[in-house]
Amino acid sequence: MxxxxxxxxxxxxxxxxxxxxxxxxxxxxxxxxxxxxxxxxxxxxxxxxxxxxxxxxxxxxxxxxxxxxxxxxxxxxxxxxxxxxxxxxxxxxxxxxxxxxxxxxxxxxxxxxxxxxxxxxxxxxxxxxxDSSWDFEIYFMDESVGWILTNQWPFDLGLNDTRWDFYKTGLFNSVRVVIASIILSTILGIIIGVLRLSRNKLLSNLAKAYVDLFRNLPLILQLLLILVWFVTTLEPFREVQDNNLLEWIYWSNRGFVFPKVVIQNMTYFLVGLGILLSFRVYLRYVERISLEVETSDLSSTSRDTLSQFKEKINSLILRPFNFLDRKLEPVIPDVLFLFSVLSFTFGIFRILEWNYSFSVGGIFDREPYSLFVFSLITLFYSLKMSASLEQAGLNSFTENSSPDAINRKFRLTIAIVLVSLIFFYLSIAVTQPNLITEKDGEVLGWGQWKFEDGTYEQVSSVFINLMLGLTFYTAAQIAEVVRGSIQSLPRGQIEAAISIGLTPYQRLNLIILPQALRSMIPSLTNQYLNCWKNSSLALLVGFSDFYFILTTIVNNAGHAVPIFIIILLTYQSGSLLISAVMNNINRSVTKKEKKEF
Structure with a gap:
């Protein structure tokens, strides 16, 4: 005791x-x-x-x-x-x-x-x-810059534009190069990762050599090598007349020149996009399985009052239409997604200052950012509603595989796409690039050659340089992620696919990649975040991203502390956005199958 x-x-x-x-x-x-x-x-x-x-x-x-x-x-x-x-x-x-x-x-x-x-x-x-340098007032961002920006597509900036306008342009440049790099690196990384496991020794060794080279070579050195390749391989601008494709596409060491595409009638463009999105809503409604799902017992003693309160609030916010039919309730977020995409498209074109014949009244006519922000919030809300319905088992789909149903769906899809293409065709105007080599009957020197304003779109060589560098480097990392995820699968899955007579492509597309995707997404998120942060190396190749522009503003106007806070918040916001998107994808991929009642 x-x-x-x-x-x-x-x-x-x-x-x-x-x-x-x-x-x-x-x-x-x-x-x-x-x-x-x-x-x-x-x-x-x-x-x-x-x-x-x-x-x-x-x-x-x-x-x-x-x-x-x-x-x-x-x-x-x-x-x-x-x-x-x-x-x-x-x-x-x-x-x-x-x-x-x-x-x-x-x-x-x-x-x-x-x-x-x-x-x-x-x-x-x-x-x-x-200390005056710690002044957090950002009034200086409303002042004119006083210098010219080289990579400013699709904006048209001048000496009198504010620093906020330059920051907006740099942010758009960063976003477009990162999105392009993420898409290309994902495609290339999956291909290289699959080839590493190929039985063909030549393809397997080539894929391994690619990964070893680009994974272990610093990204800065890769960007410099690609820059040297551009300068030495592509012809100089003085020979641009000979480097063209039917006088519609030109290329030189300055980049590539394409025809000018302008949305001249936004009404037709939105109608064409709305037809495609409406067809999506219709297909999801027709193919959705109507299940009677038991609701959770909120009065259960196994959960405390706080958990019950959170679940009620979550149901009230994400499922405000749960009084509707089980098959009709999921249509609401689909329709909300349709209108949010249309308003988002209209809002982003308003911000980019494209020329089109369409106008709305009210606050949206005075402040183009209002519609963009509102549509962005609505878009994320509709996606969260759909995710909540998926967790409740109300977004399950089936497809009628009968020959008549497949033919009927195919004919309907072709008809909808053709009608949308007609509206898209009526909404845009394409202008052939016009290279000016003469003025008032006199032949100009090649240093004075230029393309006529409003007739072309240019993809600069520095943009391609940065995009290729990020793509090759990130693809090597993704290839290892894909290889490891595939090798982690049980061998019995592949043997079962072989036993039922699936071709190698069918095994890869139907069995291997869908299962490997579960363990692949968290690592892909890290690589996408690295791609977003590595875009700051645009300073090295002379590409005008927001980091390059803001550091230039610090050198010219001072105010280092508020500028670097803006840089920090921008990178943090981009990282959180990428993480949120990938977490939603990961949640939808790894969600447990609901039981049918």
């Missing part, structure tokens, strides 16, 4: 025994290190609280006396260390439920980092008061 100890009695041996899994001396060593580390941060934080130090904190009724600053620093630091020790002691007893444990871990982390956080906040207030 163990001796019962009074709870009010301080027993050091009992405390040490409760620290069963944590070495007491290691904890003591950690507290000593933490004390020495945090003491300086506590001192600087208390120094900022002395009278007259920070004007923005003069309203505080209590200030720190400069004479007792050293002793107060010791007391505050020891108090924080005592709280940390109390947390460790409480954790060691192990009698906490999961929710309480998670909450106390968050409080523990907040206490540990409180000296650094307080110093960080107070130091920023001090720098805002004393």
């Amino acid at each position: 163990s001796k019962k100890v009074d709870r009010g009695e301080f027993n050091l041996k009992q405390i040490l025994n409760n620290l069963n899994s944590i070495n007491f001396y290691l904890l003591l060593f950690f507290l000593v290190i933490y004390y020495r580390f945090s003491k300086s941060f506590v001192y600087e934080s208390l120094l900022h609280l002395t009278p007259g130090r920070l004007e923005k904190l003069d309203f505080l009724p209590v200030h720190v006396s400069p004479t007792g600053l050293d002793s107060l620093t010791v007391y505050v630091t020891l108090f924080i260390c005592a709280i940390i020790f109390a947390f460790f002691y409480n954790f060691s007893k192990g009698n906490l439920n999961q929710s309480t444990y998670n909450f106390r871990v968050q409080i523990f982390a907040l206490v540990c980092f409180s000296p650094i956080l307080s110093y960080f906040v107070l130091q920023i207030l001090w720098l805002l008061q004393t």
